[in-house]
Amino acid sequence: MFSGIVECTAQVIAVRTEATNKHFTLRCPFASELKIDQSVAHNGVCLTVVEIQGDTYTVTAMDETLKRSNLGLWKEGDEVNVERSMKIDGRLDGHIVQGHVDCTARCTSIADADGSHIFTFTHDFDPELARRGYFTVNKGSVTVNGVSLTVCEPTADSFKVCIIPYTFEHTNFHTFQVGSVVNLEFDILGKYISRLHALTE
Numbered sequence: 001m002f003s004g005i006v007e008c009t010a011q012v013i014a015v016r017t018e019a020t021n022k023h024f025t026l027r028c029p030f031a032s033e034l035k036i037d038q039s040v041a042h043n044g045v046c047l048t049v050v051e052i053q054g055d056t057y058t059v060t061a062m063d064e065t066l067k068r069s070n071l072g073l074w075k076e077g078d079e080v081n082v083e084r085s086m087k088i089d090g091r092l093d094g095h096i097v098q099g100h101v102d103c104t105a106r107c108t109s110i111a112d113a114d115g116s117h118i119f120t121f122t123h124d125f126d127p128e129l130a131r132r133g134y135f136t137v138n139k140g141s142v143t144v145n146g147v148s149l150t151v152c153e154p155t156a157d158s159f160k161v162c163i164i165p166y167t168f169e170h171t172n173f174h175t176f177q178v179g180s181v182v183n184l185e186f187d188i189l190g191k192y193i194s195r196l197h198a199l200t201e
Contacts (some may be wrong), residue, residue, distance in 0.1 A: 004094030004148025044146035046099025094148025133191030
């Protein structure tokens, strides 16, 4: 379980393919504090630490994860948002994030907002998935590359988010360009409500 409050960014320093899996080695400030089997969110994807060496650690992504997320596009030198799992006695500063990415989206616009930035993201729309809670609502929560954000101006297949300078500088949002592919996780509360509604219709 995560909160969507990114701790820092990590740098991909190696990518190794084994059958349909990919092993990613990353350099990260808190690598020495990690333990084998610990869960860390990478651009919003929960992955298990399988190896630690100094200031680097390695995680493995299976084929399903690579297909559903942007991890298959990672290359050496890429900057990744990382967050360790929540402490049970901590504050929930973002929202409930599972680390289970639902789909990817593409950045279609970046606009200046007097020091902040407004990003527009577009994703595939599936009516059946929407009925199951895979959608955004105005002022609701969404996770973009592991960052808990507030939705603005949602449509069936797009939404906007406003990024303050601190978030822009301390996450990989500052690397985004029009066309960049990001990971989305829709709000789990919306999914439960949609499921309950479907069962009681």
